[in-house]
Amino acid sequence: MLPPKPLLKIHEISKSYATKVLKRVTLDIHHGEIHGIIGANGAGKSTLCNIIAGVTQSDAGEMHLNGQPYDPKTRRDSLNCGVQMVHQELSLISNLTVAENLFFTNLPTRAGLIDQEELHARATLLLDRLGLSAINPETIVGSLGAGQQQLVEIAIALSKSCTLLILDEPTSSLSTQETNQLFEWLQQIRSEGIGVIFISHRIPELKKITDRLTILSDGECIYSDTTDKIVHQQILDLIAGTAETTQPKEPFVSYATDEPALSVKNLSLLPNKAPISFFINRGERVGLTGLVGSGRTELLSAIYGVSDTSRGTLQINNGAEREVFRGAHQAARAGLGMLPEDRKKSGVMLNLDIKSNLTITSLRDQFSRAGFISEKNEFAAAIKAIRRLKVKCDHVSQKVRTLSGGNQQKIAIGKWLITDSNILLLDEPTRGIDAAARLAIHQLIAEAASTGKSIIMASNDLEELMHNCDRIIVLAGGEISKIFVRATWSYEEIIKSCFSPRKIENHSCIGQ
Amino acid sequence: MLKQHAGLASVLGLICLIFSTTTEHFFQLTTFASIANQVPDLVLVAIGMTFVLILKGIDLSVGSVLALSSAVLGYFLVVHALPLIFAIAIALLTGLICGAANGIISVKARIPSFIVTLGMLEVARGLTKLVTSSQTIYIGTTIEFISTPHPMLRFSPAFIFAITVVMLGQLILTRTTFGRYCIAIGTNEEAVKLSGINVIPYQVSTFLICGLMCGTAGVIHASKLSSADPNAASGLELSAIAACVIGGTSLMGGRGNIISTFFGVLIIATLQTGLAQMGVSDPLKQLITGVVIITAVVSDSLRQRWTHLN
Numbered sequence: 001m002l003p004p005k006p007l008l009k010i011h012e013i014s015k016s017y018a019t020k021v022l023k024r025v026t027l028d029i030h031h032g033e034i035h036g037i038i039g040a041n042g043a044g045k046s047t048l049c050n051i052i053a054g055v056t057q058s059d060a061g062e063m064h065l066n067g068q069p070y071d072p073k074t075r076r077d078s079l080n081c082g083v084q085m086v087h088q089e090l091s092l093i094s095n096l097t098v099a100e101n102l103f104f105t106n107l108p109t110r111a112g113l114i115d116q117e118e119l120h121a122r123a124t125l126l127l128d129r130l131g132l133s134a135i136n137p138e139t140i141v142g143s144l145g146a147g148q149q150q151l152v153e154i155a156i157a158l159s160k161s162c163t164l165l166i167l168d169e170p171t172s173s174l175s176t177q178e179t180n181q182l183f184e185w186l187q188q189i190r191s192e193g194i195g196v197i198f199i200s201h202r203i204p205e206l207k208k209i210t211d212r213l214t215i216l217s218d219g220e221c222i223y224s225d226t227t228d229k230i231v232h233q234q235i236l237d238l239i240a241g242t243a244e245t246t247q248p249k250e251p252f253v254s255y256a257t258d259e260p261a262l263s264v265k266n267l268s269l270l271p272n273k274a275p276i277s278f279f280i281n282r283g284e285r286v287g288l289t290g291l292v293g294s295g296r297t298e299l300l301s302a303i304y305g306v307s308d309t310s311r312g313t314l315q316i317n318n319g320a321e322r323e324v325f326r327g328a329h330q331a332a333r334a335g336l337g338m339l340p341e342d343r344k345k346s347g348v349m350l351n352l353d354i355k356s357n358l359t360i361t362s363l364r365d366q367f368s369r370a371g372f373i374s375e376k377n378e379f380a381a382a383i384k385a386i387r388r389l390k391v392k393c394d395h396v397s398q399k400v401r402t403l404s405g406g407n408q409q410k411i412a413i414g415k416w417l418i419t420d421s422n423i424l425l426l427d428e429p430t431r432g433i434d435a436a437a438r439l440a441i442h443q444l445i446a447e448a449a450s451t452g453k454s455i456i457m458a459s460n461d462l463e464e465l466m467h468n469c470d471r472i473i474v475l476a477g478g479e480i481s482k483i484f485v486r487a488t489w490s491y492e493e494i495i496k497s498c499f500s501p502r503k504i505e506n507h508s509c510i511g512q
Numbered sequence: 513m514l515k516q517h518a519g520l521a522s523v524l525g526l527i528c529l530i531f532s533t534t535t536e537h538f539f540q541l542t543t544f545a546s547i548a549n550q551v552p553d554l555v556l557v558a559i560g561m562t563f564v565l566i567l568k569g570i571d572l573s574v575g576s577v578l579a580l581s582s583a584v585l586g587y588f589l590v591v592h593a594l595p596l597i598f599a600i601a602i603a604l605l606t607g608l609i610c611g612a613a614n615g616i617i618s619v620k621a622r623i624p625s626f627i628v629t630l631g632m633l634e635v636a637r638g639l640t641k642l643v644t645s646s647q648t649i650y651i652g653t654t655i656e657f658i659s660t661p662h663p664m665l666r667f668s669p670a671f672i673f674a675i676t677v678v679m680l681g682q683l684i685l686t687r688t689t690f691g692r693y694c695i696a697i698g699t700n701e702e703a704v705k706l707s708g709i710n711v712i713p714y715q716v717s718t719f720l721i722c723g724l725m726c727g728t729a730g731v732i733h734a735s736k737l738s739s740a741d742p743n744a745a746s747g748l749e750l751s752a753i754a755a756c757v758i759g760g761t762s763l764m765g766g767r768g769n770i771i772s773t774f775f776g777v778l779i780i781a782t783l784q785t786g787l788a789q790m791g792v793s794d795p796l797k798q799l800i801t802g803v804v805i806i807t808a809v810v811s812d813s814l815r816q817r818w819t820h821l822n
Contacts, residue, residue: 328708
C-alpha cells in the first residue's frame, strides 16, 4: 500500500538544550501520507519539526530526504528541498495585504515596481483554487480573524513547491468549518504524493485525518504506527503516562444554583445585528461557541468592558441595571475576571516572575499596606496558589517565560482565583496546551464552579464545552443562534446551529 | 539586583583605577567630592527618566524643563523678590506642570511620548527664553548654599538630597504597589489592563515624577551657577538616557533600577572628570563617552542573553 522508500527518514536524532529534548528519535514519513505527531508540551514535537525545517540542528543522528542525505543548516536549505513549515504562531506581515503576503518572496514586478494587477490576478486565482474566494486579496491581513489568517498562512505554504508540509497545530485557531476546509486540502495534497506532518493536541482530529501517528513522550518516540491500531484512551495514556489522565473521565457534576450572577441585556456587538441577551447563575458553567468570526471573543470583551463600540446593559447579582463597563478596571472591581485568548500576548507577563503574575490583580487589596507590598503575605499566597493550581515550577520567583504553556495558563487563571472574582470569562482556556494540563484546567474550572463562581468559557472545541458546561450558547454572525441545555443537547444539533442559514455567507467577512 | 549593582560598582571602580594610574591628581578626596557635587541635577533627572523609560515612554524635554524651572526661579527671586521658599515652590510646580502636560497628552491622546516630549523640548526652551528675555538672570548668593559643599562633609546639601531621592526612588520602585505596577505595565501593558488595572494613572504619574525631578534639578542647577541660564542643560536628555541605559534600563520598558541609574550617572561623571584631568581634548572626550555607553549596553544585552540561556 505505502511506497517502500520513505520520503523522509529520521534516524536516531538527538538534541539537547539545557536538558535532553530529543532522545534518539527514529521515524519515517512516507510519500502521500498524513503523519500525526502528538505529545505533551515539552515532549519535543516542535524541536523535531524545527530540526526537519532547518531552524535548528540536531546534536546526533541523521536524516534522509528522498534517499539523499538531508542536513539543512538554515530554513532556506529546507525550503530549497521543498520542505514547507507553518508555525503555530502566525508569521504573516499584518500591515500588508493578503495578496502581498501570499507572494511575499516572489512579488511580480514591472520595471522594478510591484505589478499590482498581476499580483491581484495571481492572488485571486490562488485563493479561488483553495476555496478561499471569500477572502478579498486586497484585505489587510491584520484585519482578518485568527482562523482566516491561519488559512492564508497554510495557503502560502501550499502555493510553493512542496514535497513535505509541516503543520504545527494548525487547527488550534480554526473553527469546525475551517478545519474541514483544511482537511479537504490535506486529502488533496496527500493524493498528490506530498507528505504531511500534522501536529495536534486534538486526538479526534488526529484519528480522523492522519494515516499514521507518532507519539512523543519526554523526547522519546514511544509509538509510531498506523493510526487505526490505537484508540483514543490508549493515546491519552501513552502521552501522559501519569495517573492524571488515565483516570476514567469523571461524570459531569453540575454546581449551578438558581441565584442569578450576571444578566446581559440587549448587548449589541455589531451594528445591524440582533442584540444579545442571556443570563448566568452562580455556580453555573456556560459554554460559548460558534464559527471563527461569530463574535465569541467580541462578546467576552464587551462584557468585560474592553470593547469601545458595544452598547447594552448588565445586571450583576440582581443589583441595579447598568451600562456595560468602560475599561477592564471597572469590570474587575465588579467581580469579573477575564482570561484572554492570546496567553502570551495578554494573558501573562512572560518576563515577570510567577509571584507577580499571580498577585497582579489582588496586590492592592490583599497584599499591601499604605502602598507598600507586604512581601511575606504575597509570597505565602503565591506558594499556596501554585500548590492549589499544581503548577510545575522550581520556585515562585521563576520567570513565567520558563514555564510550559499549560502551567502559564494555570497562572493566568490563578490570579483570578486569588482575587476571588465571582464571574470568570475564559476565552479558549485550553488552547495549545497538552492533554494533562487541559484536564487539570477543566478540574480547576469545575472546582471554581463548586464554590459558587460563574464561568463563561469560549472554545472552538465543542467536545470540550459538552464535557464541562451546564449550557452552551451558540453564536453566529454576532448574534445568539441558539442556547442549548445539557439535558437536551446533541453534538449534531449544536454544530448545525453554528450555521444558521443567513450567516453562512457572511461569517467569513466579519473580521474585515 | 545586588549582583547588578556589584557589576556596575566594579565598572566604576575600574574606571577610577585607570584614572588613578594614568594621572597624578585623580585619586584625591577633592576629585571625588567635586564629582559628587557636580552630579545632583543629573541624578534627579535620570531618576525621573528611569520611571518614564520603565513604562516604555521617553522624555526628551528634561533639559528644557530644567532650564525653564531655573528661569522661573530666577525670575521670581530677582524680578518679583519673592521669598526663596515660594520661588522654589513655583519652580517645582513649573516642572510638575510640564510633566503633567507630557503625560496627559501622550497617554490620553495616545501619541508616542517621543513626539509629545520633543514638542515640549521646544516649548519649554522657548518659554525659558521668554521668561529670561534670552539673558542670564544673576540670582546671587541666596541659593548658593544648596550646592556649597559642607566644610566637614565635603558634600553639598544637593548631593545629600539626591542620595535621599535615590533611596526613596528605589524603595518606591521595588517595595510599593506603584512600583510593581509600573514594572508590570512596562513588561506587558495589555496583560495588566486585562488584569483589571487602570494603567492610565500610572503612565501619567511617571511623567509627573519626571517633571518634578526636572523642577528640583532646575533649582539645584541655578544654585550651582548662582544664576538662571536660558541655555542651561541643553542636551541633558541624552546624558540622562545614557545614564539609565548604562544602569541597565531597557528602552523597551519593564526593566530599570534607580540605584543602577545612579551608578550610570557616576560612571559618566567620573569619566568626564578623569578625562578632563588627563587633558583629553573635547572631541576625544565625546568619542570615548560614546564608546563607553555602547560597550555598556552591548555587554548588558550579552549578559541578559546569557542568563536567558541558562
